[in-house]
Amino acid sequence: MNPLPLADAAPASASASPADGPTIDVAAERDRTTGSTLASHFNAAGAALPSRGVVAAVVDHLRLEEAKGGYEAAAEQRGRLDAVYSSAAGLIGAEPGEIALFDSASSGLRVMLDALRPTRGQRIVASSSTYVSHALHLMSVAREHGIDLVIAPYDERRRVDVAALEAILSDGVPSIVTVAHVPTSSGLVEPAAQIGEVVQRYGGTYILDATQSVGHLSVDVREIGCDVLVTTGRKFLRAPRGTGFAYVRDGLRERLLPAAPDVRGARWVSSASWELDATARRYETWEGAIAARLGLGAALDEAAARGLAATERWLVSAGDRLRTALAGIDGVTVADPAGTRSAIVTFVVEGVASPDAVVELARRGVRVVSVPATHGQWDLGDRGVPGVVRASPHVYNDDTDVSALVDGVAAIATGIMR
Template structure:
């Protein structure tokens, strides 16, 4: 029998820092999260576990649709649907008129970028941390419309190099700068506010993909200075799949026009004319999963009530503890860039394919995912890393969960399988 390092010893090397504000009540979060009692779930960066309140809101509305019909149920819940916009705006420091609801961040990014109508002679600067869906859209625009696509220069920590970005933008070429705040492929956190300062200085348009950061880190659109922010509901917000939202700065509305206006956000006024809604709802479509959006609203309100500063500090501390615990294991290498401070932890195990490690950990009741280079060629591919195991805790993960993950990885690294 191999002698394995225990998780308690490994995790003790990274004590959690004190939290400013009310501490996270992990036990209470677990009581209202059914899935937390069934496995050690470390996939908040993919789809986090929802609370009882989120699920109840969805089921309640589906029952209403069952008895009254979809349109009638939506009309009855119109006030609660309007509240979703207000909650999203409160969470990120925006106005409700600057919020549009989508079925995913990928849809939101596509709609927003198309509404900017980038043309030949313009330039798109994208962070190396860009996710595959957005990258494919950017590459398609570059190939089909002759737009110059540039991967933003990065520093020794693989973050956007602020000085190099400023030098790039200083040539006066009209530029759209699009950045993934936190990528899917590592725990990197981009210097979003510093990027915003540079983009503003040179008159560019700044899109922030906050898919992995909203609900995870403190995100304020005024502090960051982005013109557009897009995020999903299913990840750190703990909302249902099929939900997401975008923020569009109100001063951008006059020149940001949807390429496919819909009855949701436009009024057909004559045989050859139409009027767009004055708010960001102009980018939406009529059809949407009302039940899921009501679940999103509950998740947003719960995140606000829990407190994002406290949540962020707790999550970052959990990530640091996991990173330190894994780094102390023989045959395990943490794949995150140096200095990473987030709840997304990526690693590799010598001689074990990440996909196989995911399966083996699942046998031990620990749920993680593998991320292949095909999801981040400008990051993992550029680093020559074929794939990584990704673990992302949330507020329902307790010390036993952290220990189960580290112990499971230690066992796999030592060749102990189930």
């Protein structure tokens, strides 16, 4: 099997050319990514390989804590910690005061949904791309408070059907609309800005789960028009595990009061009163992994230096090429909805359970994962797909990696697993 080359990949869009901006130096990315030389890692959508700079930021801080103590080390690094907010804001077109740090996207989603205090008479509209943990939270909130939970109708490419969404919102019922920009279970990209325009027009509140899109696609909160965005660090941003952040639009914070204020974001000013921090830090907790946050800061700065547009072009192009190569293998079906253009590639091998394909690929030094329907009942479950194999490249994957993946899948498809 001779896959299409990745390293020299032409830009994804037909109109793109080198004049569109800098491209990715894959060799340099591999040089600064130890794990890229140890296996063919195609799991950026799970947890990408961090660079050596990111790892050093974490380890250096742990050493400082070892020498000085956790509080003293944090005080010494206050400037760099504050810079993490600016770096996060800069990457998504926000202001530092609109950023709150969390240990995961799910914690951010939970805190934000609870701060919205959904009540009977309101409606939650969720995309079929919704991530499992968020869906479970939405269902339990809806059940507990008697709220109408509607799964947004989708079009022939399984993206939110914006006209149908508009028809739902036009009855004037106060609505929270929540959408995963890119889901865990396919490479689908939701029309985030079109959704934003409609939600704004009808006065709804728009939560964008950008866990799989920040660091992957160019994401700008003002262009998208979301009220809240949450994301994680460890995926396409290549930050350490246990990191994430949220954006809350200026002007919304006074309405979005944390359900469980913490000493980090609130001041207990008398026996029965407290004041919330004016910034989005009001949603944070005091305790956090400071070393991991500094690693997040390093990863955000590296993502900005690499360039969002160049990264998006390269990753989308890599996804296109993987899909083309996999679709050319007998017995392999690409499971992404038609027209998908992103670096999350899902497929099934006829007659082979996805977890078995993952084990066989791992034996060949190729790291992918299996996504079961239990991680996306409104998507995979609804499509009647029990599970898919998911391959998600990043800028450190070269042609050798692609050959290892495609050859491995071809070997599985031609019968070694049957």
